[in-house]
Amino acid sequence: MLASAHYQWITFFFLLFFFASFLFIFAPESIVASSQSFLYPAASTLVRAEIFIQNPAEYVLPFIGTTNGGHVFPGATLPHGMVKAGLDTNSPDNQAGYDANPMYDAIGFSQLHDSGTGGWATLSNFKIWPYASCPSFTECPTHPTKRAVPRKLLPDGSVDDAASPGYFATNLSTDIRVELTATHRTALHRYTFPSNSTEPRLLLDLTTDGMKQGYKPTMLIEPIKARITGDAWFQGSFGPGEFHLFTCVDFKGEGYDFGNVTEYGSWHMHAVEPNTITFSGVYSGAAGAVLTFSPATNGTTSILTRVGVSFISSAQACRHAEEEIPDWDFERVQSDALGQWNELLRRVQIDPTGVDEETVQLFYSGLYRTHIIPADYTGENPRWESSEPYYDSYYCNWDTFRTLFPLFSLHDPERFALITRAMIDIWRFEGWLPECRGSTLKYWIQGGSNADPILSEFFVKYHEYAALLNVSASDLYDSLVTDAEVEPGNWDLQGRQATEWVNLNYIPDGRSGYGGASTRQVSRTLEYAFGDFTISQVAKILGKTTDAAKFTLRANGSFNMWNSNTTLPGFPSVTGMMQLKSKDGVFDKYTDPRHCSVNDPKHATCYLDPSNHDGFYEASPAVYSQYVPHDTAQLINFQGGVDKFIERLDILFNQSYFAVTNEPSHQIPFMYHYANRPGLSTKQSRRVIFESFNTSINGLPGNDDSGAMGSYTVFLLSGLYPIPGTKQFLLSSPFFPTVAFSNPLFNTTTTIKAVNWAGNPPDGVGTVYVSNVTINGVPYKSNCYLEWDLFRNNTLVELTLSDDPTLGCGSGADALPPSLSTGGFD
Ligand SMILES: *[C@@H]1O[C@H](CO)[C@@H](O)[C@H](O)[C@H]1NC(C)=O
Ligand SMILES: *[C@@H]1O[C@H](CO)[C@@H](O)[C@H](O)[C@H]1NC(C)=O
Ligand SMILES: *[C@@H]1O[C@H](CO)[C@@H](O)[C@H](O)[C@H]1NC(C)=O
Ligand SMILES: *[C@@H]1O[C@H](CO)[C@@H](O)[C@H](O)[C@H]1NC(C)=O
Ligand SMILES: *[C@@H]1O[C@H](CO)[C@@H](O)[C@H](O)[C@H]1NC(C)=O
Ligand SMILES: *[C@@H]1O[C@H](CO)[C@@H](O)[C@H](O)[C@H]1NC(C)=O
Ligand SMILES: *[C@@H]1O[C@H](CO)[C@@H](O)[C@H](O)[C@H]1NC(C)=O
Ligand SMILES: *[C@@H]1O[C@H](CO)[C@@H](O)[C@H](O)[C@H]1NC(C)=O
Ligand SMILES: *[C@@H]1O[C@H](CO)[C@@H](O)[C@H](O)[C@H]1NC(C)=O
Ligand SMILES: *[C@@H]1O[C@H](CO)[C@@H](O)[C@H](O)[C@H]1NC(C)=O
Ligand SMILES: *[C@@H]1O[C@H](CO)[C@@H](O)[C@H](O)[C@H]1NC(C)=O
Ligand SMILES: *[C@@H]1O[C@H](CO)[C@@H](O)[C@H](O)[C@H]1NC(C)=O
Numbered sequence: 032m033l034a035s036a037h038y039q040w041i042t043f044f045f046l047l048f049f050f051a052s053f054l055f056i057f058a059p060e061s062i063v064a065s066s067q068s069f070l071y072p073a074a075s076t077l078v079r080a081e082i083f084i085q086n087p088a089e090y091v092l093p094f095i096g097t098t099n100g101g102h103v104f105p106g107a108t109l110p111h112g113m114v115k116a117g118l119d120t121n122s123p124d125n126q127a128g129y130d131a132n133p134m135y136d137a138i139g140f141s142q143l144h145d146s147g148t149g150g151w152a153t154l155s156n157f158k159i160w161p162y163a164s165c166p167s168f169t170e171c172p173t174h175p176t177k178r179a180v181p182r183k184l185l186p187d188g189s190v191d192d193a194a195s196p197g198y199f200a201t202n203l204s205t206d207i208r209v210e211l212t213a214t215h216r217t218a219l220h221r222y223t224f225p226s227n228s229t230e231p232r233l234l235l236d237l238t239t240d241g242m243k244q245g246y247k248p249t250m251l252i253e254p255i256k257a258r259i260t261g262d263a264w265f266q267g268s269f270g271p272g273e274f275h276l277f278t279c280v281d282f283k284g285e286g287y288d289f290g291n292v293t294e295y296g297s298w299h300m301h302a303v304e305p306n307t308i309t310f311s312g313v314y315s316g317a318a319g320a321v322l323t324f325s326p327a328t329n330g331t332t333s334i335l336t337r338v339g340v341s342f343i344s345s346a347q348a349c350r351h352a353e354e355e356i357p358d359w360d361f362e363r364v365q366s367d368a369l370g371q372w373n374e375l376l377r378r379v380q381i382d383p384t385g386v387d388e389e390t391v392q393l394f395y396s397g398l399y400r401t402h403i404i405p406a407d408y409t410g411e412n413p414r415w416e417s418s419e420p421y422y423d424s425y426y427c428n429w430d431t432f433r434t435l436f437p438l439f440s441l442h443d444p445e446r447f448a449l450i451t452r453a454m455i456d457i458w459r460f461e462g463w464l465p466e467c468r469g470s471t472l473k474y475w476i477q478g479g480s481n482a483d484p485i486l487s488e489f490f491v492k493y494h495e496y497a498a499l500l501n502v503s504a505s506d507l508y509d510s511l512v513t514d515a516e517v518e519p520g521n522w523d524l525q526g527r528q529a530t531e532w533v534n535l536n537y538i539p540d541g542r543s544g545y546g547g548a549s550t551r552q553v554s555r556t557l558e559y560a561f562g563d564f565t566i567s568q569v570a571k572i573l574g575k576t577t578d579a580a581k582f583t584l585r586a587n588g589s590f591n592m593w594n595s596n597t598t599l600p601g602f603p604s605v606t607g608m609m610q611l612k613s614k615d616g617v618f619d620k621y622t623d624p625r626h627c628s629v630n631d632p633k634h635a636t637c638y639l640d641p642s643n644h645d646g647f648y649e650a651s652p653a654v655y656s657q658y659v660p661h662d663t664a665q666l667i668n669f670q671g672g673v674d675k676f677i678e679r680l681d682i683l684f685n686q687s688y689f690a691v692t693n694e695p696s697h698q699i700p701f702m703y704h705y706a707n708r709p710g711l712s713t714k715q716s717r718r719v720i721f722e723s724f725n726t727s728i729n730g731l732p733g734n735d736d737s738g739a740m741g742s743y744t745v746f747l748l749s750g751l752y753p754i755p756g757t758k759q760f761l762l763s764s765p766f767f768p769t770v771a772f773s774n775p776l777f778n779t780t781t782t783i784k785a786v787n788w789a790g791n792p793p794d795g796v797g798t799v800y801v802s803n804v805t806i807n808g809v810p811y812k813s814n815c816y817l818e819w820d821l822f823r824n825n826t827l828v829e830l831t832l833s834d835d836p837t838l839g840c841g842s843g844a845d846a847l848p849p850s851l852s853t854g855g856f857d
Contacts (some may be wrong), residue, residue, distance in 0.1 A: 080771060080780040080825070083383060087376035088369055090388075090395040093194040094131055096147065096731035096740070102126040103400065103735045104146035105192075106199045107213040109368055110375050110402040111422070111446065113411065114340060115144040116211040116218035118192070118201055119155045121179050125241055126268075128155045131728040133190045136179035137203055139236055140211060142218045142278070142340050145469060146403040147735025148426045150269035152241020153470055157261075157278045159336055161222040162232040163205045168305060171232060173298040174317050175239050180204050189728075196376075196399060197368025212365040214355035215407070216348075219364050220336040221285065224326070231332050234298070235280055235319040237261045241268075245276075246315040252308040252322075254295045257282040259320050260345035269426070269467060270474035270524060275413065277341045279349035282322065283359050285333040294323035335359050342411045342471060375402060378442040379745070382769035385790055390766055392726050394748045400741030401435050402443075405450055414471060415460040422453040427467030427474065428481035429558075430736035433694055436485045437753030437760075438742045440492045441822060444776040448500035451489045454482050455503065458510035463517075463525035473524040475639055478551055478648050479558025480514040480527045487511065487565030487756035492819055494572050496776060508573055511566045515559075515582070531614075532559050537591040539614035546641035551648040553592050553609050553622075554695070557658045560589040564661035565756030568856065583851065589659045593669055594618045599653060600625060602686075605679050607669055609656045611646040624652040629687050650695035653688045658695055660754050663705040664850030673706045680706075684715060691723045692733040697743055701752040701761045704815045704848055710836030713763045714795040716747050720766070721793050750783070750830075751817070757856060758819035759848055764799045764832055766791050772822060781822045787832040802833035803841075815840035816848045 084090070096103035104127035106117025119139045122130030127146050139158025160178055165171035172178040183191040183202040191202040199211040206225035211218060224231040238245040245263035252259050262277040282292075296305040299318045310318060326332040337359065339352030356364060376398055383391050404424035412421040425431070439447040457465045464482035467474035486507055490497065497504045516533055519526035523545045528538055538552040538559070567582035597608035600623065611620045627637035628651035637647050647655055657680075659666045667676045680702055683689050690696045700719050703711035723732045724744050731740055746752050750765035768788040773780040789798040804811040807827050814830075821828060840846040849855020 080773070080782060081380070082377065083380050083769070084391075085377070086373050087395045087398075088196045088372045090392045091196050091372070091376070091399040092392050092396045092726050093196070093199075093399070094192070094728050095396050095726055096735050097127075097129055097131040097728050098124070099729040100124060100733050101729065101731040101735055102147050102149070103731070104144045104403060105129055105194045106144065107197055107211045107218070107368065108403060109197065109213060109215055109371055111405060111407045112213060113216045113406050113408050114142055114213045114218050115146075115154075115403070115406070116140065116142055116213045116220065116338075117144050117199060118209070119158060121175065125152045125155070126150065128152070128241075131190060131192070133182065133184055133188065136181050137201065138175040138179045139239070140209060140220055142338050145268070145424050145426055145737065146400065147737050147740070148268065148469075149734055150426075150474070151243065151266075153243070153265065153268035155239075155241045156245070156265065156276050157280070157338060157340065158236040158239060159220055159280070159338065160234040160236065161203070161205070161207045161209065161224070162234070163207055163225055163228040164230060165232060168232075168294045168296070168321070168323060169303045171234065171303060171321055172301075173234060173303060173319075173321065174301050175236065177301065178234070195369070196372035198365050210361070212361060212368060214364055214367070216340060216351040216411070217355040218338040219356055219359075219361055220338065221361050222334045222336065224332040224334070226331060228332060229326055230293075230323050231326055231334060232321060232323045233282065233334060233336060234321045235259055235261070236317060237278075237319040238263050238315070239317050240265050244315055244317060248310060248313060248318050250297065250310055250320060252295050252297070252320050254292045254308070254322075257289075257292055257322070260349065261319075262345060265470070267470045267472035267474065269469065270472055272472045274342065274470045274472060277343065277345040277348045279339040279345050279352055281337045281352060282324065283335045283337070284324065284327060285335050285359075285361070286330065287327045289325045289334070292322045293325055294321075296321055335361065342408065342413045372399070375443070378773045378775065380769070380771040380773070381767040384768055385788075386767055389726050390748065390791065393720075393724060393744060394766075396726065397741035397744035397748070400735055401438055401738035401745070404737050407449070408471070412471065417456050417460070419456040420449045420453045421456065422450050423468060423471055424737070425465050425468045425482075426737045427477055428465065428485055429467065429477040429479070430694055430739040431742075432481040432484045432488075432755055433697055433739070434742040434746055434753060435738050436488050437755050438745055440488060441772045442774060444493055444496070444774065445500070447489055448493065448502055451486055451502050451507070454486060455506050455510050458513060459506070461525065462513070463519050464510050464514050466525060475545055476523055476525070477639060478554045479562050480525075481558065481562065483511055483514050483562035484565040484755045487569050490569045490572065491565075491756055491758060504573065508569055508575075511569060512578075515563055515566055527559060528555065532556075532585075532588075535614065536585055536588040537612060540611045540620055540646065541614055545639055548639065548641045549644045549646055551643075551646060553611055553646040553652070554648040554650070554655055556592050557589050557609065557655055560586045561658075561660055563588075564851070568756050586661055586851065589662070590665065590669065595669075597621070597624060599682070602682055604675070605682060606671065607656070608652050610652065622646060622652050624656070627651045628653060628690065649693040650690060651688060653683060654690060654696050654699070657683070657699055657702060660698060661856070662851040663702065663848075665852040667705060677703065677706050677708060677711070680711070691719055694736065694739055698752060701763070704761050704840065705850070707839045707847060708837075709763065709815050709840055710800045710838055712761070713799055713801070714836060716752070716763055717791070717795045717799065720744070720747050757849075759816045760819075761816050761848055762801065762804070762814065762830075764788075764801055764830060774822065777823055779823065779825045781824070781826045781828065783828045783830065785830045785832050789832070796834075798832045798834045800833050800836050800838055801830045802835065802838050803831045805829045812843050812845045813841050813847070814838070815846065
């Protein structure tokens with residue numbers, strides 16, 4: 032994640048602060064709607080892939096992680112839609128606009144948004160606000176601090192808000208019901224006023240975005256058309272620069288014609304200027320328009336508000352709105368959105384028999400959250416002209432490269448291809464691949480250049496389909512090499528500290544970066560090394576053997592940071608840690624391995640913070656000392672062998688070094704696999720689910736990180752953990768008797784079925800350990816990982832479960848998951 036809600040950091044640039052089956056299985060009616068099935072085209076065995084859950088969207092709980100720092104967006108959006116219509120509150124945790132905590136008031140209903148990010152609240156643009164009654168037109172409270180009102184509360188004290196994929200609703204304390212739905216670039220709002228509201232009014236706030244105000248707004252009210260067009264400039268969330276955003280807002284009575292608007296005017300701060308259609312002299316501060324409408328004469332007054340947005344022009348915003356919602360049919364828009372969500376979520380099927388509903392909800396809610404961002408802004412890129420797709424909101428690749436994109440490999444390759452093309456296009460026009468990006472702006476880099484493992488992940492799995500998917504293999508490779516070897520002017524915003532990396536094969540202590548902070552040298556080195564490993568996999572596929580050898584060698588740079596003399600305080604047997612090194616190759620600066628963990632006596636943090644001078648980013652040295660995903664076998668040697676490695680992992684867990692809140696820890700629960708003790712991985716990864724993820728509004732351990740936590744949940748519940756840029760998925764037992772991934776490009780379904788599956792014992796003790804694996808009935812080489820090939824065919828993977836936690840990966844030469852130093856990945 033980025034700056035957590037619990038920490039603050041100061042930017043010098045803004046002078047502002049922020050927080051920072053193959054059988055028919057019978058299950059309860061409520062869950063199974065399995066009338067539909069289809070036949071596998073497999074030549075050998077004719078098998079039936081079952082649809083266990085026809086409408087998975089019913090299990091999505093959009094409010095998971097919407098308070099206590101989860102920063103999840105619960106509003107209305109299509110999968111990867113540009114428009115994300117949602118309720119904005121005055122919470123300091125309003126990065127996604129919303130906060131489920133009733134102590135925060137509603138201040139508007141805005142059109143864009145990110146989800147699960149840190150940084151600064153942004154994309155909460157062009158808020159609409161309803162008034163049931165103002166003392167008079169000019170006395171409507173306009174400024175967000177004055178117009179704020181609580182939401183209604185339910186008997187249990189929670190807010191009266193409801194949401195489902197593509198739909199959001201709230202009841203305000205002013206008796207106004209607000210509902211939101213969305214198409215790709217247009218929001219549709221419905222404001223239903225109380226029956227005694229004789230002068231229903233709506234305000235448009237053109238400038239208030241999260242905690243910052245936009246500036247240089249322009250506006251035109253067309254009272255006869257009941258249309259407002261406008262634009263303003265806004266600052267980004269996590270980096271320098273600004274973006275220009277346009278809107279086109281139309282109003283219509285639902286079920287009646289309200290005629291002309293009866294009153295109109297502009298407003299600035301607290302003052303309404305009646306009968307004005309533009310601003311005069313407004314440069315900054317909250318500003319916009321207010322309109323009064325005739326109420327319905329028979330029945331309830333509902334005003335539909337259609338909001339188009341564009342990064343190009345107001346005219347384009349109007350075009351989007353007119354093309355996407357010509358019929359003003361709220362129910363039609365809502366049902367189309369729901370249909371798109373169900374089609375996408377249905378690709379991953381689980382058998383819910385014997386599983387509690389909360390686990391099913393956790394699964395599909397996690398899958399849902401992986402498809403909120405990146406957002407598809409194709410046709411909306413103001414920075415260069417290109418016929419390629421344009422996706423934005425990579426916030427940040429550092430968070431999402433480990434699990435989110437590998438999940439796309441399993442069920443959404445077409446989307447993955449579009450995002451890959453969009454990233455390559457950013458390289459074409461900006462020189463380097465994006466790392467962190469939002470609102471069309473480059474954001475601060477946290478560690479490595481993590482588009483590299485993302486593009487490598489795509490290519491390793493889909494290179495035979497690259498041409499079909501219009502992904503240029505040569506441009507993809509060139510963009511990776513640029514990232515790896517060409518240093519940009521400002522490696523705080525793109526690329527790498529490439530010169531030092533190429534020359535020294537590690538990032539030395541000494542230089543400073545963002546705001547005077549250290550450059551996170553150790554975590555950077557480890558990420559560059561893994562990045563280069565993934566590039567070597569692409570080079571190999573392309574037949575570039577010299578390059579492949581070079582990048583493979585550089586990947587070994589991880590071990591340049593290993594200081595064999597550093598021990599974990601209190602645990603002298605834990606010897607050797609990743610540490611800062613000078614450019615002369617000397618470990619002359621000690622970083623306490625507890626640094627930035629819950630055990631840190633200095634309670635230091637390691638966010639992007641000018642006061643961070645210790646070389647690590649968002650995880651302790653103890654955690655980073657596990658981070659060499661491409662060569663865990665060698666790491667085991669460095670740590671003193673298998674027994675010491677297992678002991679160290681145990682200590683990481685029993686002393687709370689494992690920190691689920693941030694992604695560098697995410698592979699650790701599965702690392703016992705490399706020591707031939709997969710049962711311990713099963714135990715720990717199941718504990719992660721039970722202890723840290725649940726379906727409540729605070730059910731996330733910190734930020735969702737743009738779906739990174741959602742994808743992590745899906746993998747853990749599936750009994751899988753991916754190594755990006757490789758063909759392997761580490762394997763454990765699923766939380767369901769069956770998990771199946773359908774791939775629309777291959778037109779295949781891979782079904783993982785757990786034989787002897789007997790539930791999910793909360794203490795991890797039970798029939799949850801994989802004793803053997805068969806593929807279409809034939810014994811498999813390993814009980815510890817699955818190869819990508821199995822996901823390219825209609826495959827039945829059967830795991831036989833046992834209650835013996837001491838079982839190993841198998842006895843064959845390929846039973847352990849691969850590592851470079853033991854000849855893996857060839
Ligand atoms: C996918 O497979 C099904 C079942 O074999 C077949 O009916 C269908 O035509 C295939 N679709 C495509 C696009 O190949
Ligand atoms: C709001 O109030 C309406 C009418 O009383 C009710 O149908 C609805 O369930 C309430 N809650 C939401 C979130 O719409
Ligand atoms: C409408 O009725 C509500 C509750 O019955 C009341 O609080 C409100 O003041 C009324 N509004 C007007 C404009 O009469
Ligand atoms: C709307 O306003 C225009 C201009 O003031 C006027 O010509 C027209 O008659 C009005 N229409 C209605 C339905 O009030
Ligand atoms: C209101 O009256 C009009 C005209 O009489 C009718 O067309 C419309 O359906 C009515 N609306 C409602 C909500 O009853
Ligand atoms: C790839 O490009 C061709 C030619 O521009 C186009 O016809 C085709 O639809 C594209 N395919 C995809 C998956 O974008
Ligand atoms: C990788 O680095 C380690 C430590 O520096 C060294 O022992 C090992 O030989 C290196 N491996 C290769 C293939 O260069
Ligand atoms: C570890 O300590 C020994 C003894 O002081 C020293 O000789 C050696 O160079 C040190 N190794 C590192 C990597 O600092
Ligand atoms: C933690 O793990 C270590 C290594 O296995 C073990 O020696 C120690 O007893 C464990 N401590 C606790 C509190 O479980
Ligand atoms: C739900 O998860 C959150 C975040 O990990 C945790 O703080 C909270 O205690 C959990 N709630 C329950 C009821 O387990
Ligand atoms: C798989 O494991 C189960 C349970 O341990 C055992 O009964 C069975 O014989 C094993 N099958 C194979 C093919 O090894
Ligand atoms: C799976 O698919 C791949 C690629 O299409 C093919 O090479 C492989 O032989 C297939 N394996 C099986 C077991 O069908």
